[in-house]
Amino acid sequence: MNLSVVSAKEQVTIPKAVLEALGLKAGDLVSLELEGAPVRLRLVSGGDQAYPQSLQSGLTEWASEADEAAFADL
Numbered sequence: 001m002n003l004s005v006v007s008a009k010e011q012v013t014i015p016k017a018v019l020e021a022l023g024l025k026a027g028d029l030v031s032l033e034l035e036g037a038p039v040r041l042r043l044v045s046g047g048d049q050a051y052p053q054s055l056q057s058g059l060t061e062w063a064s065e066a067d068e069a070a071f072a073d074l
Contacts (some may be wrong), residue, residue: 014041
């Protein structure tokens with residue numbers, strides 16, 4: 001079993017054993033998919049990366065502290 005703690009910024013560190021088992025490295029794009037209680041973590045490869053990366057880059061304009069405060073109740 002590999003455990004990780006959710007940080008104050010709601011981030012989770014992936015344990016080294018899991019990184020190595022999946023062959024993940026810095027900069028890799030991963031997908032987290034809820035399937036009932038378990039969560040599936042998978043490496044997003046090649047052409048699968050273009051769409052999610054374009055979404056993420058477009059959402060950064062809403063990432064300021066003012067935006068977080070304005071949308072906190074949603």
